[in-house]
Amino acid sequence: MKGLTIIKTEHPKEKPAKGAKLGFGSVFTDHMMLMEYDEGKGWHDARIVPFGPITLSPASTVLHYAQETFEGMKAYRAEDGRVLLFRPEENFKRLNISNERLCIPQLDVDFCVESLKELVNLDKEWIPEDPAASLYIRPMVIGNEPKLGVKEASSYIYAVLLSPSGAYYESGLKPVPIYVEEEYVRAVRGGTGFAKTGGNYASSMRAQEVAHSKGYSQVLWLDGVERKYIGEVGAMNIFFVVDGEVLTPELDGSILSGITRKSMIQVLRDKGYTVTERPITIQEIADAYDAGKLNEVFGTGTAAVISPVGELKWGDKVMKINNGEIGPISAYAYKTLTDIQWGRVKDPYGWSVEIGHM
Numbered sequence: 121m122k123g124l125t126i127i128k129t130e131h132p133k134e135k136p137a138k139g140a141k142l143g144f145g146s147v148f149t150d151h152m153m154l155m156e157y158d159e160g161k162g163w164h165d166a167r168i169v170p171f172g173p174i175t176l177s178p179a180s181t182v183l184h185y186a187q188e189t190f191e192g193m194k195a196y197r198a199e200d201g202r203v204l205l206f207r208p209e210e211n212f213k214r215l216n217i218s219n220e221r222l223c224i225p226q227l228d229v230d231f232c233v234e235s236l237k238e239l240v241n242l243d244k245e246w247i248p249e250d251p252a253a254s255l256y257i258r259p260m261v262i263g264n265e266p267k268l269g270v271k272e273a274s275s276y277i278y279a280v281l282l283s284p285s286g287a288y289y290e291s292g293l294k295p296v297p298i299y300v301e302e303e304y305v306r307a308v309r310g311g312t313g314f315a316k317t318g319g320n321y322a323s324s325m326r327a328q329e330v331a332h333s334k335g336y337s338q339v340l341w342l343d344g345v346e347r348k349y350i351g352e353v354g355a356m357n358i359f360f361v362v363d364g365e366v367l368t369p370e371l372d373g374s375i376l377s378g379i380t381r382k383s384m385i386q387v388l389r390d391k392g393y394t395v396t397e398r399p400i401t402i403q404e405i406a407d408a409y410d411a412g413k414l415n416e417v418f419g420t421g422t423a424a425v426i427s428p429v430g431e432l433k434w435g436d437k438v439m440k441i442n443n444g445e446i447g448p449i450s451a452y453a454y455k456t457l458t459d460i461q462w463g464r465v466k467d468p469y470g471w472s473v474e475i476g477h478m
């Protein structure tokens with residue numbers, strides 16, 4: 121590919137055995153992508169190189185002021201050996217939206233997609249064969265000027281890491297308990313909630329830790345001003361089924377515009393469901409629950425695709441959803457999207473992109 125240098129490793133690593141428990145994000149493939157930006161020069165030196173450490177000055181901007189953005193996507197291995205990506209341009213377009221918010225220079229979306237195809241194909245043997253396992257893809261950009269002044273960097277590093285990851289649910293789709301967070305907030309309108317940036321995660325860990333210690337797997341964030349409107353969950357957008365209607369918070373600048381969320385809305389509308397994006401209060405969800413009308417709750421994100429919620433705890437109120445079982449809409453949505461992602465059905469949307477073959 122023009123403008124991309126490839127330096128292959130001379131020491132390929134041993135790949136995880138078939139059926140090995142991979143977990144998430146701790147095993148990395150043989151190669152990674154790197155590219156640099158310098159003011160006046162633009163993005164340059166795009167290259168695929170052996171995976172390994174990078175060196176930074178201890179004064180590097182990212183280390184002090186968190187000037188960083190990232191993405192999360194996956195490569196899938198179809199049963200017939202096709203290597204597939206899911207809506208990859210969407211991820212790089214969103215990376216540019218995050219970049220704009222963080223004063224990071226824009227990337228060329230086509231170049232990012234094309235170079236990613238080269239990288240994934242080079243390391244395609246690392247895409248796990250186990251059903252529901254995949255190759256997690258982590259693009260990122262960091263500010264890398266060695267200077268302590270609070271100002272956007274004049275140089276940056278773009279990197280893409282690949283990490284074979286296990287099935288999110290080892291024993292099938294399991295509904296999770298969620299804690300409605302009333303003390304801490306994740307984002308406010310005008311902040312960085314809509315950007316995929318490390319700082320949002322750094323500030324969310326404390327609440328996550330408290331929720332874990334109480335036996336909850338994630339927190340549901342409320343809006344930062346009135347603490348009554350529902351935002352999202354950890355690294356997932358949230359959906360409610362109330363009396364047959366599917367509801368999800370509107371994109372108000374404080375939540376991430378999930379690609380799974382967007383795909384889910386389309387898939388459900390095409391099936392004939394009414395899907396409404398609007399502000400939703402936690403009180404209205406509690407009222408629906410009391411009226412026996414809260415049918416299903418689920419989160420959506422690349423990692424899990426769908427995460428059914430079995431319990432919502434809001435203050436003293438505990439809402440048990442659908443007897444702790446997966447509801448029919450969650451199950452339909454999960455199957456429809458994963459069938460497209462793993463190439464088990466013909467994709468009517470053109471979302472699944474074939475980039476190679478085993």
Ligand SMILES: *Cc1c(COP(=O)(O)O)cnc(C)c1O
Pocket residue numbers: 192316352353354355356357376377378379380381420421422423
């Ligand atoms: C990545 C992310 C999501 C999910 O986005 P997808 O594109 O569906 O993976 C939702 N919320 C937050 C905060 C995220 O970082």
